[in-house]
Amino acid sequence: MARAKVARKSTAIDMTAMCDVAFLLLTFFILSAKPKVQDPVHADIPASTTIQVLPEKDFSSLLVAQGKVFFSVEGADIRMETLKGMADQYQLTFTPEELKQFASLESVGVPIASLKGYLAMNNQERSKVALTGVPVDTTDTNELFWWVKNARKADKLVHNAELKIAIKGDSKEEYPTIAKIIKTLQKQKVNKFGLITSLRTVAK
Amino acid sequence: MAELDTSGGGKKDGGKVRSKKSSTRVDLTAMVYLAFLLITFFILTTTLQKPKAMDLTMPDKDEVTKQQLPVPATRTMTVLLGKNNKVEWYIGLPDNPITAPSVTGFGKNGIRQALFDKGKEILAASGKPMIVLIKPSDKSTYNDMVTIMDELNIVNNQQRAIVDITQIDIQLLKRDQIY
Numbered sequence: 544m545a546r547a548k549v550a551r552k553s554t555a556i557d558m559t560a561m562c563d564v565a566f567l568l569l570t571f572f573i574l575s576a577k578p579k580v581q582d583p584v585h586a587d588i589p590a591s592t593t594i595q596v597l598p599e600k601d602f603s604s605l606l607v608a609q610g611k612v613f614f615s616v617e618g619a620d621i622r623m624e625t626l627k628g629m630a631d632q633y634q635l636t637f638t639p640e641e642l643k644q645f646a647s648l649e650s651v652g653v654p655i656a657s658l659k660g661y662l663a664m665n666n667q668e669r670s671k672v673a674l675t676g677v678p679v680d681t682t683d684t685n686e687l688f689w690w691v692k693n694a695r696k697a698d699k700l701v702h703n704a705e706l707k708i709a710i711k712g713d714s715k716e717e718y719p720t721i722a723k724i725i726k727t728l729q730k731q732k733v734n735k736f737g738l739i740t741s742l743r744t745v746a747k
Numbered sequence: 748m749a750e751l752d753t754s755g756g757g758k759k760d761g762g763k764v765r766s767k768k769s770s771t772r773v774d775l776t777a778m779v780y781l782a783f784l785l786i787t788f789f790i791l792t793t794t795l796q797k798p799k800a801m802d803l804t805m806p807d808k809d810e811v812t813k814q815q816l817p818v819p820a821t822r823t824m825t826v827l828l829g830k831n832n833k834v835e836w837y838i839g840l841p842d843n844p845i846t847a848p849s850v851t852g853f854g855k856n857g858i859r860q861a862l863f864d865k866g867k868e869i870l871a872a873s874g875k876p877m878i879v880l881i882k883p884s885d886k887s888t889y890n891d892m893v894t895i896m897d898e899l900n901i902v903n904n905q906q907r908a909i910v911d912i913t914q915i916d917i918q919l920l921k922r923d924q925i926y
Contacts, residue, residue, distance in 0.1 A: 718885060
């Protein structure tokens with residue numbers, strides 16, 4: 544009897560479709576990823592069990608480390624509007640060029656008086672400048688107060704939304720610095736804000 | 748797929764000379780590997796690094812609308828944050844405490860145990876939840892503040908407030924050498 548012959552098939556599979564899917568997913572992930580913002584100073588954030596995720600917009604964060612405060616707000620349009628508010632407050636004038644420069648700036652870490660000079664620099668020069676942070680003290684009208692106030696105004700004006708404020712502090716930061724910031728926020732009746740933390744699993 | 752057409756395109760019995768027809772297929776396996784590797788990398792670096800935000804509500808400091816409710820001393824626990832990640836807690840008033848001040852640390856066996864036990868006790872005795880006042884001293888760190896708020900979240904305490912430390916509390920911390 545003749546043996547039934549099994550047809551020999553090639554073991555190679557067509558990878559085209561798989562490759563398409565893989566690259567489609569890859570493209571999606573790359574485009575949806577937000578580039579990590581480099582903080583001006585390193586802050587080792589404390590851990591907590593909170594699982595609430597930070598908002599993406601209408602959001603401002605105050606980075607606190609080494610006794611310095613850095614102010615940042617999401618969105619180029621809001622940043623621009625904030626600076627305009629600050630210019631009115633401190634009787635300064637910023638050229639459209641400077642406003643544009645500021646809009647691309649991630650965070651403010653210099654006193655308002657030296658901001659103009661800081662904006663005039665290029666990236667390389669900026670990295671060499673020793674940042675002093677936004678001046679903050681216990682008086683009613685410190686610079687941080689006005690930055691936050693103007694950012695809130697700007698957000699209300701541009702997006703008609705309430706700006707959410709979060710503190711991103713270094714774990715080793717001493718409490719008095721934090722207390723000063725909380726006081727500054729409370730002076731403009733911001734009694735609710737966030738504390739940025741990393742995720743920790745609770746030890747049972 | 749990766750096969751190369753190796754059959755010679757030469758003459759066959761003196762026929763026409765035909766140009767070799769090579770396959771246009773390319774082996775995509777390696778490319779798929781690469782793509783999936785990158786996908787894995789991007790997924791891991793983006794979603795696992797999202798910072799979280801803990802909500803903190805401070806008591807209103809407005810002087811005009813001062814309508815604070817009196818806080819009963821019997822169900823008020825005061826937590827003082829000292830140096831070296833140490834905390835001190837007591838129930839009642841500092842000069843006349845219902846539960847004497849004791850120094851402890853953070854974590855499961857430290858303040859969490861006290862918060863949990865006392866919270867239960869007070870709830871059973873008065874039928875109302877315990878009120879926790881947190882008083883961070885100048886020697887405490889930001890980490891202590893976040894940790895204590897987190898402990899309160901873990902034991903599911905809703906009535907808490909961060910308030911300024913008083914002189915009498917500082918004396919207490921000094922006595923126990925955590926200031």
